[in-house]
Amino acid sequence: MTGLSALRARARALLARRGAVVGINRRNLALVYPNNARNDYPLADDKLLAKELFVAAGVPVPETLAVCDGLFAVPATIEALRGQRDFVVKPANGSGGGGILVVGGWEAGRSCWLLAGGVPLSPVTLGRHLADIVFGVHSNQLEDRAFVERRIVPHALFSSLWADGLCDIRVITLRSVPVMSMIRVPTAESGGRANLHQGGLGIAVDLATGRTFRALHHGRAIERHPESGAPLLGLELPAWPEVLEVSRRAARAVPLGYLGVDVVVDRDRGPLVLEINVRPGLEIQNVNGAGLGPAIARAEGTA
């Protein structure tokens, strides 16, 4: 047995021995460390690097409109956005929705953009935000790159849940096999971002059928979106086999074995990969009302 397969066998034993629900230590010891080499983390943590790999592997991703690669590039980035109404600004190394601005309009009278949720954003404020990103304020490091993406127009099923932000589908993959999934839906509180820590809500999706069966907001089970009132359970997701397929392809495009793949369904282009996460959060278990342990055993055919 090679060192790696021995590690994996120990990891499997660890997953099988303890309870169904995986905590942070067990996630790290049994899932992240044996499957993701530390050196390869930047391929996932840096969204621009990950996008390059996806493009090379033919995995569909949202279009990048501009990259702001240092303080000197801030004015040109703002200039490139004049006349654009729908875009998203992100730190390349951000996580949990931190530092992301979702812009959805331009108000000519006040010469400012409007953020999802309606808050105005002047070019000066955007400049400061870009400067913060390149100084690493949103990414826990000394410097970073900011980039701008086209704002995705979601498939109608997702905009019917919450029109002012983008739902994403989180698919956990183990060695490219989908293990568990949920949709994350933005709320007024979450400013157009779907991350649960920003106030988004989670909906569990049955992997086999693509149907939703349970929803959670701030830890409470719900049946309707708290603001839009849209029903959340029993929905059949569009393009579900393709969503799983782009998740597998994204996972195969990087040398990382345990991932949280974030997929969105664009109205015109279908499923696109937004980003991948090497230490995917564990709330997906609360949302699904089930532990990752048995789901992983099922995916590996060892249940």
Ligand SMILES: Nc1ncnc2c1ncn2[C@@H]1O[C@H](COP(=O)(O)OP(=O)(O)O)[C@@H](O)[C@H]1O
């Ligand atoms: N291109 C985009 N268009 C619209 N909304 C987006 C776009 N990119 C990200 N978002 C919103 O921001 C959230 C977080 O984006 P993501 O790229 O996954 O970064 P993070 O690492 O911070 O989670 C997404 O779930 C989505 O709701």
Ligand SMILES: [Mg+2]
């Ligand atoms: Mg994400």
